[in-house]
Amino acid sequence: MGVIPNDSTTSDARLAVAAASAGAEVVRARYGSRLARFDKGAGDFATDADLAAERAILAVLRAQRPDDAVTAEESGHSGATGASRRWLVDPLCGTLNYAVGTxxxxxxxxxxxxxxxxxAASADPFSGEVFFTDGETAYVRSGGTDVVLAxxxxxxxxxxxLDPPFPNAPGFTATGLLADPGFAARFRPRVVSTTLAVAWVAAxxxxxxxxxxxxxxxxxxAAGIALCRAAGCVVTGLRGQPLHTGVGGLVAAADAETHAALLELIRDRVG
Known part of the structure; x- marks a missing residue:
């Protein structure tokens, strides 16, 4: 684990791929085993697979970038508080899926x-794909080949x-959007319950x-948003505002027409 691939992308992107791949290897190896659960409150939990994958990722990052700060899902913040470079680590997005064998x-x-x-990199442990970006172009690596995302x-x-929290409820709820006749007339809903789906928009x-x-x-x-932006998707908050401002939320769409249609459906629901 943790060998940085020799390719033409920037060194930070190579490192993101190596770190995500190290975590994915652990997740894949632990799949189907008996998992210890650690309660995090509000119905959320981590498993020992989450913790082991995070340790593998952090080992890769710390070996190559010891001066960088890290914010990790399970172990929290480490490194200098005011560091200009900070790695964001989510070792297993979709823990409930994983814990029940999905x-x-x-x-x-x-x-x-x-x-x-x-x-950024987002790895699928079971397909073997790694979606990644150097901040300018987005790719998917599969079978040793990199393809630009479209x-x-x-x-x-x-x-x-559909997972909480829902800060804009009751005005906006995901279930309300799905129940809108305008949504059903144009789109078909999916609920994957992992941010792998954000990478799938870029792909x-x-x-x-x-x-x-x-x-x-x-x-x-963070990784999925970066992939969508680098791939040329339209990425905003729920009201079409710059991301991380105003009412918050995320609408990441493959093109401007799809984005506009979703904003029209959302507009009257957001206060």
Whole structure:
């Protein structure tokens, strides 16, 4: 684990791929085993697979970037508080899926530098794919080959996050969006329950992704958002405002037309 691939992308992007791949290897190896659960409150929990994957990721990052800070889902903040470079680590996004034997999870690693996400990777432990970006172009690595990601609205599939919190309820709820006749007339809903679906928007496998919530600095969403932006998707908050401002939330769409249609459906629901 942790060998940085020799490719033409920037060194930080290579490191993100290596770190996410190290975590994915642990997640894949532990799948189907007896998992210890650690309660985090409000119905959330981690497993020993989450913890082991995070340790593997941090080992790669610390070996190559010992001066960088890290914010990790399970172990929290480490490194200098005011560091200009901070890695955001989500070792197993979709823990509940994983714990019940569902192979829909992601391992997310992103680098925030100077207020921007400059490198990121989102690994699918079971397909072997790693979606990654150097902050300018987004790729998927599969079988040792890198392919540039190309968003597409053609599937009409919109993944919607049904997990709380819902800060804009009761005005906006994901279930209310799905029940809107205008949504059913144009789109088909999907609920994957992992941010792997955000990477799928960048890859053309979803037309869009919608979630409520305040996502600034989120270890769950940073990698997927960076992938969508680098791939050329339209990425805003729930009211079409710049991300991480106003009412919050995320609308990541493959193209402007899909984005506009979703904003029209959301507009009257957000206060």
């Amino acid at each position: 192979m829909l999870v992601a391992v997310n690693v992103a680098l925030s530098s100077g207020g921007e996400t400059t490198a 968003p597409s609205p053609d599937s009409r599939l919109v993944d919607v996050n 053309g496998r979803r037309a869009a992704y919608v979630t409520d919530g305040h996502l600034d600095g989120s270890v769950h969403f």
